[in-house]
Amino acid sequence: MKSKNNTAYCGIFCPDCIHYKNKYSVYAKSLKDHLTSIEFDKYAKIKSPFGEQFKKYEEFETVLTALAETECNQTCRTGGGCSGVPCKIMECCISKNYEGCWDCSEVDECDKFALLEPRCGEMPKNNIRKIKKNGIDKAMEKRGNFYIWQK
Known part of the structure; x- marks a missing residue:
């Protein structure tokens, strides 16, 4: 049974699925909440020598949101x-x-x-x-x- x-x-044997009872959703949600609380999106939009690597932050945020929402516990x-x-x-x-x-x-x-x-x-x-x-x-x-x- x-x-x-x-x-x-x-x-498909559900426990083999990458989404089933994963930890990454919890970590992604925590990171997303933290980045939102410090308004990192605004920091990422500022052109500066210290933020050049954050030009694609919106894309990252989209992926992070998807990771946070793929939690599967049943x-x-x-x-x-x-x-x-x-x-x-x-x-x-x-x-x-x-x-x-x-x-x-x-x-x-x-x-x-x-x-x-x-x-x-x-x-x-x-x-x-x-x-x-x-x-x-x-x-x-x-x-x-x-x-x-x-x-």
């Missing part, structure tokens, strides 16, 4: 979707009363996985194939790397 609760409908299945946001895969499984995509015969042709492919490649579908073959607990013991850049 632990594997099922930690496994998203798409076959799995897809228990939290209502990835970071609390349901996706088309989850909605499809729920509408068909599936425990996950492993209950579906159309996974290989499914276009709903396109949103995952840039970061995860074929890992979700590979996990689904393993779940179909071995069951969820054994499959999650043999899961692949989460992100395409992991070796």
